[in-house]
Amino acid sequence: MTTFDEYANKFEKIRMTRTGGVLEMHFHTDGGPLVWNLIAHREFEQAFLDVSRDRENEVVIMTGTGDAFSGPPIAPSQHENRNSMTPTIYDPIFWEAKHLLINFLNIEAPVITIINGPAVRHAEIPLLGDIVLASDTATIQDTAHFQGGMVPGDGMHLIMPLLMGRARGHYFLLTGQSVSANEAKELGLVNEVLPAGDLMSRAHELAQVMLRQPRLVRRYTRTCLNHELKARLHDVLGYGVALEGLARMKENVV
Numbered sequence: 001m002t003t004f005d006e007y008a009n010k011f012e013k014i015r016m017t018r019t020g021g022v023l024e025m026h027f028h029t030d031g032g033p034l035v036w037n038l039i040a041h042r043e044f045e046q047a048f049l050d051v052s053r054d055r056e057n058e059v060v061i062m063t064g065t066g067d068a069f070s071g072p073p074i075a076p077s078q079h080e081n082r083n084s085m086t087p088t089i090y091d092p093i094f095w096e097a098k099h100l101l102i103n104f105l106n107i108e109a110p111v112i113t114i115i116n117g118p119a120v121r122h123a124e125i126p127l128l129g130d131i132v133l134a135s136d137t138a139t140i141q142d143t144a145h146f147q148g149g150m151v152p153g154d155g156m157h158l159i160m161p162l163l164m165g166r167a168r169g170h171y172f173l174l175t176g177q178s179v180s181a182n183e184a185k186e187l188g189l190v191n192e193v194l195p196a197g198d199l200m201s202r203a204h205e206l207a208q209v210m211l212r213q214p215r216l217v218r219r220y221t222r223t224c225l226n227h228e229l230k231a232r233l234h235d236v237l238g239y240g241v242a243l244e245g246l247a248r249m250k251e252n253v254v
Contacts, residue, residue: 021058033068048103063114153240
């Protein structure tokens with residue numbers, strides 16, 4: 001078990017507050033929109049583990065900061081010479097990636113996610129919320145993987161076809177398609193589209209609805225609803241992450 005005091009101020013990229021059992025996780029870089037990097041990759045894996053092990057978290061709200069959820073977008077030119085990995089360099093990334101989404105799904109408190117603006121890096125994380133709210137300025141895109149020369153093996157390969165349907169999910173990943181908030185709602189990726197200023201109050205409104213139920217009803221419902229997905233991730237996540245790393249290994253030049 002963990003306690004809030006043990007992890008509340010532990011992370012560079014995640015600011016946390018908790019009132020009445022409702023935990024807010026604000027993803028950021030220096031107080032502005034989250035810039036995804038290896039620090040965020042490492043911290044998300046650990047933060048989700050810590051949150052999952054704290055039974056005083058009754059409902060969790062996750063949001064980005066400012067006018068974007070996660071970024072910045074990666075241009076294809078930034079992916080040149082990506083074959084720079086060795087097994088030793090990739091091993092900690094491989095280990096974190098195998099656990100990050102599983103740790104997210106191990107959180108037994110219901111999770112409300114807020115996509116407060118463009119999510120162009122690891123949009124699968126907010127899309128795995130039990131309830132997903134989106135700003136009317138939000139977009140969903142994967143700029144970090146196939147379009148830039150990387151295998152989308154760290155969960156995107158399962159999550160996006162599962163949420164969008166096989167044909168649409170494959171198209172999304174292979175073309176770098178940008179999906180607007182309203183399109184995402186039509187596709188069933190998000191539940192509500194609101195002005196940015198209304199998102200947090202709406203999330204707390206929904207949290208209070210959940211808090212009316214007994215604690216074990218809340219926790220076991222979250223566990224029940226996500227059990228099949230977690231089982232499927234256990235089967236394919238490590239394999240996908242391994243392929244992602246293998247495609248980035250240095251070639252031996254004879």
